Amino acid sequence: MSAAPAGYGQALDLVTRVRGVRGAMLVSADDGIVVAEQLMEGIKGAAVAALAGSVASRLGRALEAAGLGAGVFWHLQAEQGALLVVGAPSGILVVAVAEPDVNVGLVRLELLRAAEVVA
Amino acid sequence: MARRIAPDHVGALKGLAFLYFKVGDVQQAAVHLEAAQRVAPDDPGIAQALALARGGSGQAAAAEQALAPSPPPVAASAPEPLEEKQVFAGLEGAHEGLLLLDASGRVLGGALKDPGGARDVTDAVAAYLAGVSQEAARTAKLLTLGGWTALAAEGKQGHVHLTALAGDVLLLVVRDRSVPMGRLAVIAQRAAGAARRWLEQQR
Amino acid sequence: MTTRAVEAWTLEPLVKFVKEAGARLVLVMTSAGQVLAQHGFSRAVDVMSAAALGAAIMASTEQIARELRQTPFAALNHQGQRHGIFLAGVATSRGRLVTLAVYDLDVSSLGLVQLFFEQLAADLQAASPKDSVPKQVLAADFERDLTDSLNTLFGR
Numbered sequence: 413m414s415a416a417p418a419g420y421g422q423a424l425d426l427v428t429r430v431r432g433v434r435g436a437m438l439v440s441a442d443d444g445i446v447v448a449e450q451l452m453e454g455i456k457g458a459a460v461a462a463l464a465g466s467v468a469s470r471l472g473r474a475l476e477a478a479g480l481g482a483g484v485f486w487h488l489q490a491e492q493g494a495l496l497v498v499g500a501p502s503g504i505l506v507v508a509v510a511e512p513d514v515n516v517g518l519v520r521l522e523l524l525r526a527a528e529v530v531a
Numbered sequence: 532m533a534r535r536i537a538p539d540h541v542g543a544l545k546g547l548a549f550l551y552f553k554v555g556d557v558q559q560a561a562v563h564l565e566a567a568q569r570v571a572p573d574d575p576g577i578a579q580a581l582a583l584a585r586g587g588s589g590q591a592a593a594a595e596q597a598l599a600p601s602p603p604p605v606a607a608s609a610p611e612p613l614e615e616k617q618v619f620a621g622l623e624g625a626h627e628g629l630l631l632l633d634a635s636g637r638v639l640g641g642a643l644k645d646p647g648g649a650r651d652v653t654d655a656v657a658a659y660l661a662g663v664s665q666e667a668a669r670t671a672k673l674l675t676l677g678g679w680t681a682l683a684a685e686g687k688q689g690h691v692h693l694t695a696l697a698g699d700v701l702l703l704v705v706r707d708r709s710v711p712m713g714r715l716a717v718i719a720q721r722a723a724g725a726a727r728r729w730l731e732q733q734r
Numbered sequence: 735m736t737t738r739a740v741e742a743w744t745l746e747p748l749v750k751f752v753k754e755a756g757a758r759l760v761l762v763m764t765s766a767g768q769v770l771a772q773h774g775f776s777r778a779v780d781v782m783s784a785a786a787l788g789a790a791i792m793a794s795t796e797q798i799a800r801e802l803r804q805t806p807f808a809a810l811n812h813q814g815q816r817h818g819i820f821l822a823g824v825a826t827s828r829g830r831l832v833t834l835a836v837y838d839l840d841v842s843s844l845g846l847v848q849l850f851f852e853q854l855a856a857d858l859q860a861a862s863p864k865d866s867v868p869k870q871v872l873a874a875d876f877e878r879d880l881t882d883s884l885n886t887l888f889g890r
Contacts, residue, residue, distance in 0.1 A: 442843070443843055443844040444843040444846055455674075458845070458848065459849055460674060461845050462843065462846045462848070462849040463666070463669065463670040463849075464670070465843055466670075466845075467670055470662045471663050471682070473662075474656055474660050474663050474691075475691065477652055477656050478643060478652055478656045478686075478689070478691065478705060479688065480687070480688045480690075481688040482686065482687050483684055483685070483686055484685045485684070485685040486683065487682070487684075488670065488671065488676075488679060488681075489679065489681045489683075490671040490679045490680060491671075491676070491679075492675070492676050493671075493675075493676035494676070495676070512676075
């Protein structure tokens, strides 16, 4: 079994260096399976991957129904944290798990850059 | 005379605005509406009438109707269908791109059309959003993020902002890509406030 | 769609798994293919076929693992265009059980099924009767036991 390409680590580094980000992952959008991860302790990677994939899939259908096209970026805000996701054309989701007051704009930019790396 | 006794009486101010509309003096009507709004900023009828009055003399008739004394209540009548303008009066783009729905995907108010404006997509979007909100709630719970409060998404042709209001009610705001996500969040916050007030009134 | 169990302790874990994972069809069975609980099946013949085939797939892959001198595979997944099939074993005090789950790719995903299977495995382990002795199946009783099980699984 081969290790994840080196580019995946670089892609995740872009995201995890943003202050307030607790972890970043690459997730297969179709399966909700982890492709690569850099997570702080206590974050359940498999759960993040599966649930982020599921939300992305349902949200994508809602956006298509509204005639707004494919999803580019989404941000789930919760009381004690946030989930931010960008979809890469390769069918990989770049996911960030973050503190509730993270700089969303900055995380979005780094997620988009990471998505270009794994595209 | 009422205004001499109680210059800030909202009913009197609205009544005068109504009379000015009747005689075609939209400018004076707007002045009195603004005064009424200063006293009662949360009155959706005032906001609606003011928005219509500012929209030009062509809408004065609609504004006059908004201020007309309401007919006496009819006993045991079916509840009126919600007009989105009643909930979202005064908000930017109140007539489109705002949707209030429950967690089962049933529409409580508002409507959506596709970006071309030709097709009503309200029911389809509401149905899909029910699934989105359920999954968002489950995600936040299982990842110990607490309760979810909002979900913002950027599509290739527009942005959406979904807010979780109390009692399993959801508010969706949709705008095209010309409206930045940050501004959309502000619009959504204001709309959420209006929706919460309306929901309280229904209880 | 209904969820039914021959052995009652399997029911609650299965109901929870079906709800969370969004699975369309589920069987919980022994490694010999004896069904303990099912969800979503409408015909007895489908249950029998699925159980037999699922048990056979698990037995084959366990043999492959032995040939390769490796520990048995934890789980298997087959992915089609519209559905996926997930098979995994769990050790309980009732013996080794096998779960077969079929999921619609529009509704669920491998990630979700795997995620909630871990919980199902833990729940089955916790709920399994601790003092049970696996019953020896005699040829004479086999047909009667099978008929009784199918009747229970379909609420007859």
